[in-house]
Amino acid sequence: MVTGLAVFLCGLDHLVLLTALPAIRSDLGLGVGTLGWLVNAYIVPVAVLPPLAAALGGRVGHRRLFTVALVVFTAGSVLAACSSSVAVLISARAVQGVGAAAIAPLGLTLLNAVLPPDRRSLVLGLWGALGGLAVAVGPLVGGAVVESGGWRTVFWINVPLGCLLAAAAPRLLREVRGDDRTEFAVSRGPLLFGAAALAAVWALPRLAGGVKAAAAVLDPVALAGAGLLGVGLASAWLGRVRGSTQRHGDRGSGADLAAVHVCGFLMHAAVFGTVFWLAQFPQSVQGHGPWEAGLRILPWTVMPLLVAPVAGLVMGRTGARAVAIAGFGLTAASSAWFALVLEPGAGYGVQVPGLVAGGVGMALFFTAAPQLLLERATNVGLASASGVNTSVREAGAVAGVAAAAALFTRFGSATGPQAFTDGLAAVLWGAVAVATLGFATAAAMRRPCRAAATCGPAFGRINVPAQV
Numbered sequence: 001m002v003t004g005l006a007v008f009l010c011g012l013d014h015l016v017l018l019t020a021l022p023a024i025r026s027d028l029g030l031g032v033g034t035l036g037w038l039v040n041a042y043i044v045p046v047a048v049l050p051p052l053a054a055a056l057g058g059r060v061g062h063r064r065l066f067t068v069a070l071v072v073f074t075a076g077s078v079l080a081a082c083s084s085s086v087a088v089l090i091s092a093r094a095v096q097g098v099g100a101a102a103i104a105p106l107g108l109t110l111l112n113a114v115l116p117p118d119r120r121s122l123v124l125g126l127w128g129a130l131g132g133l134a135v136a137v138g139p140l141v142g143g144a145v146v147e148s149g150g151w152r153t154v155f156w157i158n159v160p161l162g163c164l165l166a167a168a169a170p171r172l173l174r175e176v177r178g179d180d181r182t183e184f185a186v187s188r189g190p191l192l193f194g195a196a197a198l199a200a201v202w203a204l205p206r207l208a209g210g211v212k213a214a215a216a217v218l219d220p221v222a223l224a225g226a227g228l229l230g231v232g233l234a235s236a237w238l239g240r241v242r243g244s245t246q247r248h249g250d251r252g253s254g255a256d257l258a259a260v261h262v263c264g265f266l267m268h269a270a271v272f273g274t275v276f277w278l279a280q281f282p283q284s285v286q287g288h289g290p291w292e293a294g295l296r297i298l299p300w301t302v303m304p305l306l307v308a309p310v311a312g313l314v315m316g317r318t319g320a321r322a323v324a325i326a327g328f329g330l331t332a333a334s335s336a337w338f339a340l341v342l343e344p345g346a347g348y349g350v351q352v353p354g355l356v357a358g359g360v361g362m363a364l365f366f367t368a369a370p371q372l373l374l375e376r377a378t379n380v381g382l383a384s385a386s387g388v389n390t391s392v393r394e395a396g397a398v399a400g401v402a403a404a405a406a407l408f409t410r411f412g413s414a415t416g417p418q419a420f421t422d423g424l425a426a427v428l429w430g431a432v433a434v435a436t437l438g439f440a441t442a443a444a445m446r447r448p449c450r451a452a453a454t455c456g457p458a459f460g461r462i463n464v465p466a467q468v
Helices: 002-015 018-028 032-048 050-060 062-082 086-112 117-149 158-172 180-209 213-248 254-278 290-296 303-318 320-341 348-376 382-411 417-444 450-454
Strands: none
Touching: 002 032, 002 062, 002 086, 002 117, 002 158, 018 086, 018 117, 018 290, 032 050, 032 086, 032 382, 050 062, 050 086, 050 382, 062 086, 062 158, 086 348, 086 382, 117 290, 117 303, 117 348, 254 320, 254 348, 254 382, 254 417, 303 320, 303 348, 320 348, 320 417, 348 382, 382 417
16 A cells, blocks of 8 residues: 555656646746756656666665655655745756655565465556556646645645655565665666666657757757667666576566566657647637646546456456557557547537547556566566666656657647647647557567466565565
8 A cells, every 4th residue: 555655646746737837837937848847857867767776775675765765755845845936846846756766666566575476466456557547637636736726736735645655664564675686787787778768868858849940850860869779778788687587597588578668668658748738738729727627537537446446357367468458559549539539629528538548548558567567577677677667668758748749849839729739639640659559569579478477476586574
């Protein structure tokens, strides 16, 4: 429960700002470009630091570092709520991101250490769905608190739960330490991967923000270079992990693990790139307030609550791969539906099918994602693999937001309802392409052998204390 609520708290902070952005822009006098940094300042450290947090957790203790991360995240929330300038607010968002970067990978390791094999699929499905629910419910919560207490309230709501979790973690969680020798062997790989993610984070926002023709030409070159660097360094990491696991006799497959990472990247790119603009459609085009805009996407936000428990049970029979494939298929269908039916005067009734399909698709993938990782991660490298997976997913979110902004600027603008809708349509078709690629990647993954999918104790071979 502690780790699940912590992941929910961090996931909520991803999107809770979306409906608050107009109020922040008005209060602090910000430009549209500066608003993007309020999102990226949080995502950048979450994209780069998880592998390092996983390696450090293996040395100092996962529970200890998990608790420190909760304190850092909560302190960043307080600083953001009290900020009086955009510089302080962006810095506070970065502090929040540093704390969040360690919470998800360490939380999965702590949870896995105490799970009995017969309950693994169901519990991990619910745990993963909490992250999906947080992403989905963010705009709704943001709209409610902005109308009731102003934009600063979106940060204050983190503080009580953050303090409670930081106090409960040392008492309710059992300490887990990694194999120092093994963690050191793979820690340089995450360092390289972090450098690649940082290069991509630098290149993608420049692509989105390029206005002049020269910049539009140079930024794709930088993006391509960052992508090649990322592929090369990620390959070096996979080779290092594969060599380490072969020496220890573990069963991990580098190709299968890479496919899991790619799926996480593509799903986050499709979801974040779309929702950044789709959540603004009710306010910017149809004139609804923040609360009403959040309320209108309720058919999307409730889907994780309804689907996750059923998906967890189904996953125990069909495996996580089939659930992930269905998630990508529905995500692509949702974006295609919106691209076909959205126009400035579109009625709410025609939007509901897209909202439901998108919510179900996202819930299915986030339910399957933890099990996909555990089925294919190496035994001794679980914490490191989880950290890299978190890093890749967040890099996907950065890529999705930046690419969506580039598409929106190329095919539309925020100067009027029709121009906004044209730009949004381009973003949605881009999301269809990304989700389709994710569908193909998930379908190409090999099914894990039954022994690998059900051998529970092997997943947690990271020097778990005897009382566990």
